[in-house]
Amino acid sequence: MIEAKSEHKIAPWKIEEVNALKELLKSSNIIALIDMMEVPAVQLQEIRDKIRDQMTLKMSRNTLMKRAIEEVAEETGNPEFAKLVDYMDKGAAIIATEMNPFKLYKTLDESKSPAPVKGGAIAPCDIEVKAGSTGMPPGPFLSELKAVGIPAAIDKGKIGIKEDKIVVKEGEVVSQKLAVVLSALDIKPVTVGLNVLGVYEDGVIYTESDLKIDEEEFVGKIQKAYTSAFNLSVNAVIPTSATVETIVQKAFNDAKAVSVESAFVTDKTADAILGKAYAQMIAVAGLAGDDALDEDLKG
Amino acid sequence: MEYIYAALLLNSAGKEITEDAVKAILVAGGVEANEARVKALVAALEGVDIAEAIEKAAIAPVAAAAPAA
Amino acid sequence: MEYIYAALLLNSAGKEITEDAVKAILVAGGVEANEARVKALVAALEGVDIAEAIEKAAIAPVAAAAPAA
Amino acid sequence: MEYIYAALLLNSAGKEITEDAVKAILVAGGVEANEARVKALVAALEGVDIAEAIEKAAIAPVAAAAPAA
Amino acid sequence: MEYIYAALLLNSAGKEITEDAVKAILVAGGVEANEARVKALVAALEGVDIAEAIEKAAIAPVAAAAPAA
Amino acid sequence: MEYIYAALLLNSAGKEITEDAVKAILVAGGVEANEARVKALVAALEGVDIAEAIEKAAIAPVAAAAPAA
Amino acid sequence: MEYIYAALLLNSAGKEITEDAVKAILVAGGVEANEARVKALVAALEGVDIAEAIEKAAIAPVAAAAPAA
Numbered sequence: 046m047i048e049a050k051s052e053h054k055i056a057p058w059k060i061e062e063v064n065a066l067k068e069l070l071k072s073s074n075i076i077a078l079i080d081m082m083e084v085p086a087v088q089l090q091e092i093r094d095k096i097r098d099q100m101t102l103k104m105s106r107n108t109l110m111k112r113a114i115e116e117v118a119e120e121t122g123n124p125e126f127a128k129l130v131d132y133m134d135k136g137a138a139i140i141a142t143e144m145n146p147f148k149l150y151k152t153l154d155e156s157k158s159p160a161p162v163k164g165g166a167i168a169p170c171d172i173e174v175k176a177g178s179t180g181m182p183p184g185p186f187l188s189e190l191k192a193v194g195i196p197a198a199i200d201k202g203k204i205g206i207k208e209d210k211i212v213v214k215e216g217e218v219v220s221q222k223l224a225v226v227l228s229a230l231d232i233k234p235v236t237v238g239l240n241v242l243g244v245y246e247d248g249v250i251y252t253e254s255d256l257k258i259d260e261e262e263f264v265g266k267i268q269k270a271y272t273s274a275f276n277l278s279v280n281a282v283i284p285t286s287a288t289v290e291t292i293v294q295k296a297f298n299d300a301k302a303v304s305v306e307s308a309f310v311t312d313k314t315a316d317a318i319l320g321k322a323y324a325q326m327i328a329v330a331g332l333a334g335d336d337a338l339d340e341d342l343k344g
Numbered sequence: 345m346e347y348i349y350a351a352l353l354l355n356s357a358g359k360e361i362t363e364d365a366v367k368a369i370l371v372a373g374g375v376e377a378n379e380a381r382v383k384a385l386v387a388a389l390e391g392v393d394i395a396e397a398i399e400k401a402a403i404a405p406v407a408a409a410a411p412a413a
Numbered sequence: 414m415e416y417i418y419a420a421l422l423l424n425s426a427g428k429e430i431t432e433d434a435v436k437a438i439l440v441a442g443g444v445e446a447n448e449a450r451v452k453a454l455v456a457a458l459e460g461v462d463i464a465e466a467i468e469k470a471a472i473a474p475v476a477a478a479a480p481a482a
Numbered sequence: 483m484e485y486i487y488a489a490l491l492l493n494s495a496g497k498e499i500t501e502d503a504v505k506a507i508l509v510a511g512g513v514e515a516n517e518a519r520v521k522a523l524v525a526a527l528e529g530v531d532i533a534e535a536i537e538k539a540a541i542a543p544v545a546a547a548a549p550a551a
Numbered sequence: 552m553e554y555i556y557a558a559l560l561l562n563s564a565g566k567e568i569t570e571d572a573v574k575a576i577l578v579a580g581g582v583e584a585n586e587a588r589v590k591a592l593v594a595a596l597e598g599v600d601i602a603e604a605i606e607k608a609a610i611a612p613v614a615a616a617a618p619a620a
Numbered sequence: 621m622e623y624i625y626a627a628l629l630l631n632s633a634g635k636e637i638t639e640d641a642v643k644a645i646l647v648a649g650g651v652e653a654n655e656a657r658v659k660a661l662v663a664a665l666e667g668v669d670i671a672e673a674i675e676k677a678a679i680a681p682v683a684a685a686a687p688a689a
Numbered sequence: 690m691e692y693i694y695a696a697l698l699l700n701s702a703g704k705e706i707t708e709d710a711v712k713a714i715l716v717a718g719g720v721e722a723n724e725a726r727v728k729a730l731v732a733a734l735e736g737v738d739i740a741e742a743i744e745k746a747a748i749a750p751v752a753a754a755a756p757a758a
Contacts, residue, residue: 195743258732260733281668284591296416300490320397320672322418329458330417336450339415354443381521384523487559494556495553506580507577509579514562588664591673622701629698632691633691633719635719646698
């Protein structure tokens with residue numbers, strides 16, 4: 046460990062930096078490690094502007110952040126906090142906030158924006174180039190397109206793409222040449238922003254997979270729970286204000302079904318029984334042919 | 345349903361639905377007429393407007409289906 | 414409709430639908446039985462699966478309602 | 483419908499639907515039990531599979547709705 | 552379902568649905584009446600317009616099926 | 621529905637549905653537990669196959685029809 | 690599903706769904722409450738209209754019933 050060896054002659058600015066980081070770490074209940082490696086400067090500035098009021102973002106060297114975290118964990122007697130360093134990655138930064146980890150994640154997620162894919166990167170999805178004019182005049186771009194396998198030609202004085210084409214599949218590496226072409230076509234297949242590496246709150250460290258909430262899934266679960274409760278209440282006849290009417294209706298429908306099936310006429314089911322017999326008569330009349338029918342039934 | 349068919353046959357023919365009439369039809373059809381069922385049926389149909397009941401049967405499902413549209 | 418009800422009664426009672434049986438029911442119901450119509454009915458229903466036709470009738474009104482909707 | 487409810491109660495409790503049992507329930511409910519209707523009910527329910535009739539009724543609307551869709 | 556059938560029997564007969572009445576019917580039907588269930592049912596039915604609920608039941612199924620489409 | 625949810629929570633957690641357990645949950649949820657309802661709930665669930673009762677579609681359509689209309 | 694049932698219990702009782710309330714119910718039900726799951730639940734429900742979800746579920750059973758038929 047380089048730091049261990051150089052402990053006694055550590056540069057004063059580093060000590061200051063670690064102290065500043067420690068102050069930040071102690072300032073809030075929720076501490077997040079985020080990854081901002083891939084975020085271009087322009088976007089980063091936009092994001093910082095957006096989140097400024099809700100959280101403090103501080104970049105530093107990993108070694109210094111690690112040291113600050115470990116020292117805070119030790120000073121506060123909180124070994125769980127020290128585990129945050131396990132989530133550190135290159136390009137990490139610290140966020141201190143009072144926003145709960147789930148809200149923090151949502152806020153950061155919503156602040157992401159589309160960006161061009163870089164050469165050498167893995168395509169995050171199938172990248173498709175759409176047919177149509179590129180708006181560019183004839184020139185070397187035409188051969189650049191062709192070189193990466195995009196069918197292009199001059200059309201009405203501009204370079205046009207002849208058909209939709211998936212130029213790289215999800216998971217494949219985007220070549221340097223293709224990246225340049227996609228950028229020129231203003232195709233932004235990646236989303237960049239601050240990715241959560243780990244968030245500490247109250248003794249628990251949350252990772253992205255913990256924090257990524259699928260609201261649809263929750264809605265589905267709520268519906269399933271409600272339906273289950275509704276069915277159980279009705280089927281086991283445990284009346285509640287939400288189900289008592291349905292229970293009454295089920296009992297009535299049971300009685301009606303048995304009355305009709307047995308042709309035992311009651312004041313509530315006379316119509317249904319007579320109607321059923323009539324409908325059957327009409328159905329059979331339909332099979333009987335005109336000669337077998339009286340005037341009323343001929344149609 | 346034999347009992348009901350017998351009653352509707354009478355109604356359709358414009359005859360009164362009496363116990364004797366229902367029984368006579370059942371017997372003619374080779375059905376052993378249960379005295380109590382005949383009695384109960386005739387009593388239950390008293391006061392029922394059969395024409396209206398049938399009409400409702402023909403229309404009811406349609407009416408019910410309407411809000412579904 | 415009396416003729417059909419007579420046929421339904423026989424079917425429901427598990428009897429064969431013959432001209433004589435239909436006629437007997439009609440007469441018991443006080444209906445003058447038209448010979449030709451009885452013949453036509455019995456002929457038409459020969460080989461017809463009445464149970465199936467009736468079953469469909471239970472569902473039909475709703476289906477019928479669809480175009481009305 | 484009192485008579486039907488009495489029968490359903492017995493069926494649901496796993497008891498046999500007899501004239502005496504139906505009458506006892508009706509009387510307990512303060513209903514004057516009509517002898518003929520009780521007899522008719524028990525006779526009418528002979529041969530009816532109550533559980534099946536109830537189940538069918540619960541499903542029918544849905545099945546019926548399909549063609550309407 | 553015995554408890555609800557007993558309650559509807561009373562309703563159908565135009566009687567008030569009281570704990571005692573429900574219990575009496577259950578006992579007459581040979582069902583051991585659970586005190587708490589009777590209480591809970593009677594309480595739950597208070598404020599429910601049974602006639603209206605039943606009326607709705609007669610029409611609803613078809614209409615309700617629509618959103619499933 | 622609080623009582624039902626309490627029962628389902630216990631069932632889902634593989635715990636026995638007892639009066640005490642239901643009451644404890646309700647109280648923890650800030651609900652005043654009605655003794656009779658708790659008792660009725662536990663009694664009603666005795667012998668009920670909850671997994672099956674949950675799956676079996678209650679004729680919700682009726683209840684559903686209201687908002688659908 | 691225990692977490693969801695706890696949340697719906699609170700919702701049904703007109704209480705606010707807070708981390709503490711959910712945890713209290715789970716613990717009362719003998720369920721070890723996982724801090725992260727409780728937090729996730731409460732956070733997720735902040736963006737969900739439970740009343741609306743339930744209303745929609747009330748209609749769904751019809752759809753669910755169809756394949757069951």
